[in-house]
Amino acid sequence: MHEQFYTILQVSEIIPSVSVSISDGSARIETLLHDSRKVSNPAYALFFALAGRRDGHQFIEEVYASGVRNFVVSNDEIDHANFPAANFIVVRDTLAAMQALAAYHRGRFACPVIGITGSNGKTIVKEWLAQLLAPEYRIIRSPKSYNSQLGVALSLWQLDDTYELAIIEAGISQPGEMQALQRMIRPDIAVLTSIGPAHDDGFSSTTEKITEKLRLFEDAKHAVYSPDDVQGVTVPSMGAHTTWGSGNVVLQVVGYEMIADKRCRIQARHANTDMAIVIPFTDAAAKSNALCCWAVMLSMGYEQSVIAHRMALLQPVEMRLEMKKGINNCTVIDDSYSNDLSSLAIALDFLRQQQQHPTRTLILSDIPGADGHEEQVYSKVSNLLADNKIDRIITVGPQLLERADKFGFLNHIAFRDTDSLLDSLADLTFEHEAILLKGARKYAFERVSGALMAKVHDTVLEINLNAVEHNLNQYKTLLPSPVKLMAMVKAFSYGSGSFEVANLLQFNKVDYLAVAYVDEGVELRKSGIRLPIMVMSPSPASFEALVARRLEPELYSFTVLDDFIRVLSNQDVTGYPIHIKVDTGMHRLGFPVQDAKRLSSRLQNTDAVKVQSIFSHLAAAGDAEHDAFTERQLNAFGKFANELTAALGYPVIRHIANSVAIQRWPQAHLDMVRLGIGLYGVENKLDSRLLLQQTGTLKTVITQIRQVAAGDSVGYGRRGRLVKESTIATVNIGYADGYDRRFGNGVGYMTVKGRKVRTVGDICMDMTMLDLDGIDAAEGDEVIVFGDVTELAANIGTIPYELLTGISQRVKRVYYYG
Known part of the structure; x- marks a missing residue:
């Protein structure tokens, strides 16, 4: 049996290094770390300080404090004296060093490896192959969709000699990436799933993308693919080729037949023999993925009877x-x-x-x-x-x-x-x-x-936490490293939840959270949120609760400032953090810009508070028509902030940029930005440089389906008049759930089985009626209520904020990592 660990000295000999500083060469390495937030098994861990959006070198002190003593770095200026018990391996590229270690580790084991690439279906094919091959093999596979330059290395690191087969995904998004993955995976069987538009923007052409993906096939003993997907590009494998699809292929598809219980029979020819499988799915993607798996099993020598038996038992893959x-x-x-x-x-x-x-x-x-x-x-x-x-x-x-x-x-x-x-x-x-x-x-x-x-009832709002994290990182790419980030989680995180989203933001180390009311901040504190929290609309009646939970108030007038100072003085509190709001043109809340001198004097005469930040709100940062007004706001804010800061005599955070200003007004980034609706996937279309992802999907189910005759009516007031016999579905959502009444009578639509269906009649308190118009649906089927909230909001003359924040608390929130 192979040893399942390395010493740090062995690692230093495996990866290409510039220099090595070893205090304990026998230190045992079992776990690879790359994220200071996810330290595990610290006594036997090796931390790679990866460069990128977050430079891992900035967190070495934090990781060392957590008990880690082994580091791979690319900065040879680190003062090792600050880490007396640590081992350091200095390399030119820390990611390449991790990949070299993973490639070496993969080479220690003789078990066959299946490598899977493609645009769509990689994860499903991987999971289905794991189901289909499990009776013969103890299988290790990429967890979830760990298919990146980093994910592949971490997946291969899990290999040990108890496994009999590895199934590894390889995902790329631009030229030149597959070479490193191929060197690590070195698949015995290379598999190409379907080719689609994913990552097209990273390549000059589809041909270039296919050519890059097929680099995985170099030196593979078996190649499995459909010629339709390679589109004439030469597959570089010199081994056996098992092809599938139409035409002159190894597994020739003859036809598909839908059968009872939502199953599909796929008929094909192989080795001059007619054969078939039945799968418990009918969608096009499932058929393609099943054919790919069928071809892989044929390439591995499985009997058709075994393949057919196991294909019929395939289970859906819930990857989230x-x-x-x-x-x-x-x-x-x-x-x-x-x-x-x-x-x-x-x-x-x-x-x-x-x-x-x-x-x-x-x-x-x-x-x-x-x-x-x-x-x-x-x-x-x-x-x-x-x-x-x-x-x-x-x-x-x-x-x-x-x-x-x-x-x-x-x-x-x-x-x-x-x-x-x-x-x-x-x-x-x-x-x-x-x-x-x-x-x-x-x-x-x-x-x-x-x-x-x-x-709870069957209406749910699904929130994709991966998408929230993705959007956060998209905005971070626009910010210089010194600029802090405040995330807005007011109004139940724009309808997306409270502590669930705040937990994610805390884990991703945003600098501040902001809520509207003290009660919201109190709930976050009860749920373990330790980040600084600014309260934007604190009432004097809530000041004691605010102080008890160490929340930080926005103060916008002398009256509110004096009230808060009085509460602090009564408790003998000094230096309490506050945030000064200045009105630069929104004319909603804030100290007038001309009151800078008076405010300075008031703050200099008390030690009860300390100004943490000065901020304002841009009224029209996303509207090019008002750019001159935005310029005037920025100038007014800069003058006010400079005057107040000079009078205070200590540094103060300045912030004015909201989500759209982060994109359109880089000069407004200042010391901190406030990320709001953009975090949840809604952006200003005027300057859409970011690839934001929708974070929430509102879903319900069909409660009842009935046929209603032409000339009859649907709903209150008989306003849903039918001009023809119609199939009417009643779904489990109404205005009490936040589905606006303005969507009634055909203004709104929902999606059933991928097709838009219009509302019929008025929206009820708990129900809505839809015209299915030829769609073969059944009671209990899923219905997408909100997809593109920007389009839906425009249909009723409102903004996405209103739709998102209007979703009732009685609607269950389901959070997932997809």
Whole structure:
């Protein structure tokens, strides 16, 4: 058996280094780190200070303080005396160094590797192959969609000699990227899924993109692809080619047949023999992905009877981790679509980020494929749990039951199967805790999730936390490194949630949060948010609560300033942080610009407060017609801020730029910017340089479908008159949920099965009626209520803010990482 670790001295010999400073050459390396926020297993970790948007060298002191003693850096000016027990390997490129280590590690193991690339379907094909090949192999695969230059290296690092097959994704977005991935993966079987428009903007042509992706195939023993996707580009593999599609191919598709229970029969010819598979899916993407998997299995020598049997049993792939409101003020994190060590580590890391509850509970099933390696696998599980500070573990399955001794340091409750857990659920206490569900598919943890969920109606607002994080990083690319960032989470984070979004922002180290009212800030503090929080509309009645929770008020008039100073004086508080709002032209709230001298005098005569920031609000930063007015606002603000700061005699943060000004007015970045609606994927179209992602999707379901005769009417006041016989669907959302009444009578539309359907009649309090107009839908089918909020808002003469903030609190929020 190979050793499953390296010494730091061995690592220094594997990766190309400029210089090495080793204080303990025997230091053991088991874990690769690249993010100071995600330090795990610090005693045996190696931190790579990656360059990029966040320079990892800035966090070495923080990582060292957390217990890490091994570093790969590209800055040879670090004063090693400040880190007396540390080992440093200095390289030219830290990412390339990590990739070199991953490539070496991959080369130590003889198990076959399947490498998958393409535009669409990579992750689905990977997951389906894992299902299809599991009976013969213990498989390691890229967790979730870890297919980047960094993700591939981290995926390969998980290899050890207990695995019999590796399935690794390779994703690229521009020329020159595949070479590094190919050197690491070196696939025995290279697979190309379908080619689509994804990442087209990174290449000069589709041909260039295909050529780059096919570099993965160099030196592969088997190549699997459809000639339709390579579009005439030569596939560089010198090994056997298993092609699929139409024409002269190895697996020739003859036709498709839809059959009962939403299944599809795919008919094909292979080796002059007619054959077929049935898959439990009917959409075009599923057919393409299934054919790709079929070709891979043929290339591996599987009998057609085995392929057909397993294809019929394919399961849908839920790649997203969901966070939902649970019973008794709990948060349920459902990541039970798969269960392996890599995805468990990722899910535990997400659980550790949650600060809103004092207790963290893990419900874990046996890990598939551990047979014969149980001791090694569950020892790693035990180490993961100890490292991630789990308070309680509930296990399901005979392997975990037999190894209860490995979890003696935890509050551990063990069950042999899921039924036993469900039978005992009423006797277990779940209250004010974060609960992570991580179960293999056969344990059907969806039943556990359902039992732990708070009961609400079927309308949900799904918030993609990946998209929130992506949008945050998009705006950060526009900011010079010294500029701070305040994120607006007022109005329930523009309808997207409170602590859930704030937790993500805290993890991503924004500098400030801003809320509208003290109550919002109090809730964030109760949920474990430690960031500075500015309250934009504090009332004097709330000042004591504000001070008790260390919230920072916006002060905009002498009356409010004097009231706050009085409260502080009564409590003998000094130096309390405040934020001064100045009115430069919005004429809403703020000290007049001409009052700078008077305000300076008032602040100089008290030690109760300390000005943390001076700010104003741009009235029309996104409207080119008013750019001259914006210039005048900026000039007025600069003059006021300079005068006040000079009088105070200490540095003060200045901020005036909102989301659109971050893009259009770089001279307004100053010391800090305030990111609001842009964080949630809505941007100003006048200067759309950012690739923002929609963060929220409002969904409901069809409650009832009925046929209504021509000439009849639908809804209150009989305003929904039908000119022809129509199929009318009633859906579970109305104006009490935040679906505006102005969307009634055909003004609004929703999406059913990918097609737009118009509203019929007035919007009701709890329901809306839709004209299905020829769509083959069924009761219980999903309906997308809000997609593009910018377009929908324009349809009723309002703005996206109103639609987003108007979504009722009774609508369940489901948070997920996609």
